[in-house]
Amino acid sequence: MSKPQDESTTHFGYQTVRKDEKVQKVAEVFHSVAAKYDLMNDLMSMGIHRLWKRFTITLSGVRRGQQVLDIAGGTGDLARVFAREVGANGRVVLADINDSMLKVGRDKLIDGGYTGVEYVQANAECLPFADNSFDIITIAFGLRNVTDKDAALRSMYRVLKPNGRLLVLEFSKPIYEPLSKVYDAYSFSVLPAMGQMITQDAESYRYLAESIRMHPDQDTLKGMMQNAGFISCDYHNLTGGIVALHRGYK
């Protein structure tokens, strides 16, 4: 992974861009894909993203009455399950920086009868919540799009209650070399073609493949979580490390 050129620049896929430019570009990607986000997730992962999310729910150890924050919650896959699990005395907040994604998620949850979820448009780097507010924080396939990941992790640590846990579900580095080659071929050939066919937007899915390659690997992300203050950090490789679930406690 190459380093950004200086403090004012960062990665946008394989390009080096100004930090404020990345926010704008990521926003454009998600405005473009929001309407067909769920369909694309199912097609791209062949439905396996549902299993990865179920794994995340089980390892969250969620209980009735707990306060849960789902950052970059997108179309609400995790928030929906958490809303059911925490019950009437619990609280679930679905946060996303992108209003198009938030609108799709909100409509989907309300249509599904989940009326108790709160919706907040928020930047993960400066979460608009009081210190020690949540028992569980999740961020699924969102951290790699955040401009300043360290700031985001620090912000999550701040709003997490003592003994609370953070779960980061994110694309990672395949641990088997042959799988890595097949995965590369799939990501850079099939994904953009599929994106073009379904959303008429190959560029957004090319960014997806590039941003995955630029995202910190398993051990680097674990170190970043530890630097932010999280303890007992661990990670589980899923589907040969294509995705990893990182977990840390406050």
Add this chain to the structure above:
Amino acid sequence: MLLPTVLALAAFEDLLNKALDLDPATRQQLNQQMGRSLLVNVQFPHLSILVFFDEAKVRLTPAEDHLSHEATATVTASSFNLLKQALQRAEILNQSGLHIEGDILFLQTLHNIGLQLDIDWESGLSQLLGDVTAQQIGQGLRSLFGFAKQAAQSFLQHSGDFLREESQLLPIKWQVDDFIEEVQELRIDIERFEARITMLQQQFTSTHPNPLPNGDETAT
């Protein structure tokens, strides 16, 4: 813990809770245990599960989650088969091969609840199909389950006997238990042996800080 194991645990949790929803008396008894948890450890094959009793839900999570929660009681069994047999007996305590820690009364209460479990298939089905149809299917299911259970037990017993006694393809239970015990003893012996080697190495290093003079290192 691996993805398939956690997913299997999640699927079993869903199934268990759906079954408990069909037995309100048991659900009510379990609700009285709210906030308590049971840690189940099986040594062979290695498996640790935390059973947490939440409001109207029994939650199963990999036991690494006990980091943030101290179990009310812990049951450790040397094998899954042994645990299964212990759960089927009226008295769970004082059984050989089963190690119990924590709140014994809580454990005995859970065990008694488990023994009385009575799933009301008709109530569950009536929510989907209406009362009359549900009752007919429920009776069918009950007799089917009774028959299936009997048939399965009979089949397992006969096939098991055949495989063990006649064909000798499967080992007899006491042979398996002996084997597990021997494996555990061997593991403990290896750990002791390893510790002894480490101790000897440390002793040797402290008395011979520079074992081979320069120039002799390639002598052999």
